Amino acid sequence: MNLHRQPVAKILLKKYFLFSSIERNRICGHCQLCNQDYKDKAGIFSNFIKHLKRKHLSEYEKTFKKQDEGLLEEEIIECDGRPTTELSTSKFKQAQITLAIAKHLIIKCNLPPNLVENNAFRDFMKECNVKWTPVSAKYLKHDTIARFKEKVIKIIHDTLSxxxxxxxxxxxxxxxxxxxxxxxxxxxxxxxxxxxxxxxxxxxxxxxxxxxxxxxxxxxxxxxxxxxxxxxxxxxxxxxxxxxxxxxxxxxxxxxxxxxxxxxxxxxxxxxxxxxxxxxxxxxxxxxxxxxxEDIIDYGHSSDVRLSCFVHTLQLCIRDGLKNASHIPKVLGKCQALAKFSHKSSKMADLLEQLNKNIHKMNLTRWNSEYLLIKSIYSISKNELELITSMMDNPVKFSSNDLTLLEEIIHILEPFYEITVKCQSEAAVTLSLVVPSIVHLISHLHDIKQDISFCSKLVEQLQESIKTRFSGITNRLNLVDVAENDPYGDTLYFMAAVLDPAFKFYWIRDLQLPIHMENRLKQNIIQLIIDEMNKDSKKSKNDLNKVSSSSATITFTATSKVKRRKLFNYDDSNMDDSNESTTLDPTVELNAYLNDP
Structure with a gap:
């Protein structure tokens, strides 16, 4: 709150003063607390604020709390015992400009603080406001920005409390x-x-x-x-x-x-x-x-507190597949060589601009880096690609088989890319995406395998990597006992998926399980939720009949060439052929939730 924004000050002071206009563009304020009259220029409320602070401190503190924006009343400059309106207004404007520079340029635009010491910037500010007094980068950092930070930390602390x-x-x-x-x-x-x-x-x-x-x-x-x-x-x-x-x-x-x-x-x-x-x-x-x-360990969870980053683990699966699949490392090496040269050669950069094409830069620390690189190269026609590669010092050649292989890699990795993007959302809960994502990938890799000519090894490696790195999830899907140290063995992943209205049990349909296995899987998950509910509940609840833990394997019905499923698309047409679960007996709330369409 800014004490010197006149409309705001007037609104706050109306609780204590009755204002009336008098001659010569002045106003009179009658204090309702002590029945004293005070005067000031129209639109200026300094005298009224001072009176409130000196004579009625508790009301002043209740109404005007110190903020880091604007000037406080004690900062109003006085001259010969009288408030100097012009000086106070000038100082207020100076403070507002400095605050605006820190807030909008330094913080929001990520510009360096030493910008305020640049001569060109100071000349620009003089053009905007002749009376603006330059400040140092040190003052900006240690005073203005520090006050912003103190306010933010307090807001965070109060919110978290x-x-x-x-x-x-x-x-x-x-x-x-x-x-x-x-x-x-x-x-x-x-x-x-x-x-x-x-x-x-x-x-x-x-x-x-x-x-x-x-x-x-x-x-x-x-x-x-x-x-x-x-x-x-x-x-x-x-x-x-x-x-x-x-x-x-x-x-x-x-x-x-x-x-x-x-x-x-x-x-x-x-x-x-x-x-x-x-x-x-x-x-x-x-x-x-x-x-x-050797530092990358994807197993062993000795504490219930820690969870692995899902997207990071997913990228490790992709790297496993690309590294271990035959033929792919060689073609990927060609793509990397082309990308590296394209970002160093100005002539190739000009050619790519003429063709309105772009080759994605390979960066191992960026998720989906290989996929985006391959997709950017595959989007270039064969003739244009030959023209581009001819500019290299050691030209690489992409054969027809290479291009077919790139196309297959794109089709295989596309769901991995979509899931990664989906899981990076800042405005939605993403924990519930984990199990439906793994189920979708299992189903996708199974369906696409029959349509692949060159990359069947990649599909197998991805399947094996998912089975290993997400063994806690895959074992539970297969109705196999989950060991304590199985990665992603936390029951939270399944509970979050079912308790997300966007998923519930819809994702199970992608597995195409026999009806008895689907029912057992649902019963197991519901029991997990009930057990979790019982931890925080003193009231006794009726548990479901425990199901045997005999192992079973997920099987898929034979299908013809299938169009790739859209990610998390559970429309009614996809549900018609799904298995009907038997009626279960969980708590009333859970039962109502699961049966709500």
Missing amino acids: AVDHLTLTVDGWTDRKCRSFLGVTCHFINFKMEPESYLIDFVRLKSHSGEYIHQTTESILDRFQIKEKVYKVVTDNAASMIKAYKFGLTIDDEFNDSSREIQLLSKTNEMLNDSYEDFDINNFHFIDIQHSD
Whole structure:
């Protein structure tokens, strides 16, 4: 709230003053608290605010809380004991301009703070406002932006204090100078039943050890007083991340040795001090922290707290398939060579511009990088492709078989790409997508295998990788017992899918299971939900009859050449041939939900 935005000030003061116009463009205000009259220029309310502050402090503090936008009343300059309106207005405008620069240019446009020290920028500002007084980058960082940050931290802290449960995502990053950082984001459902997320800290990571990551996370959570509210922690599959949360979030007191205190963003100027003067936002490009192959562990979940990042695991499946399938690494190497040259040769760049084509740049730290590269090259006609490759120092040749292979790869990987994009949504809950996505991929790979000429090995490798990396899900789908250390063995994935109205049990139809197996699978999942409900309920509930855990294998009915299913498309026409489940007896609420169309 800005105390000097005249309409706002007038509205707030009307609770205490009766205003009336008098001669010479002045107004009179009668204080209803002490029956005193005060005067000021029309549209100016400084004298009334001062009176309220000096004589009725409690009412002043209730009405005018200190904010970081605008000037406070004590900042109004006085001259010879009288308020100097012109000076106060000028200072107010100066503050507003500085705030606007910080808010819109530095924060929202990601421009470097030293922009305000650029001579051209200062000349521009003088053209806009002759009276504008230049400020330093140091003042902008340590004062203006710091006040913005304090306000944001307070808002986040107040919001999280009202939240009962939340989930964390912990990500590691490096910048172009190979400095490591750790970002901690919290996700929760607000009182409007809408998903919200906040980046609660972003700190320098001085060690990649699991112990240090654990300690850093603990310190951040303690500062916001939310450690007991954490339901799950989502990370990638790096060994250090798995080790960090192997035993949850509870640690011994000796672990918090004060000599090893971590410097966090809670100290207002930590990220703005002189040690960060070399930060240039334009060159600050975040990439995923790289791990050696032996560090990538996709198994072993000793704690119920940690969950693996689904999309990250999905990308590992894609890499498994492309790396181990015959013929594909060679063709992919040609694509990579062409992409590398196209981003170095100005002549090829000009040719691509003339052809209105673009070759996607290969980047192993970017999801779906191979798919986008292959698709961009396949979109170029054979004649144009020959023209482009002829410009290379060592031209690569794409045969007809190569192009057919690229086409098959695109068809095979397209659902992986669609799922990845879907799971990156910031405005929707994505946990419920995991099981339907895996089921869709299993069905897709089964259906497409009969139409593939060159990439059958890729399909087999993808099937095997999904079975291994998502064994907790595939075993449960096959009605096989899930071991404690099976990746993605958490029952949460199935419960979230069924409790999402967009999915319920619709996704089971993609498996084309015999009716008795479909019913058993549904019963098992419903029992998981009831068991979870009973954990927080003191009232006894009638459990369903337990079903035997004899193993079974998912089978598919033989089909002719099938058109690829659309992702998560469960329309009525697809449901006509589905199996009808027998009537179950869960809790009333669950039963009503599952039977609601």
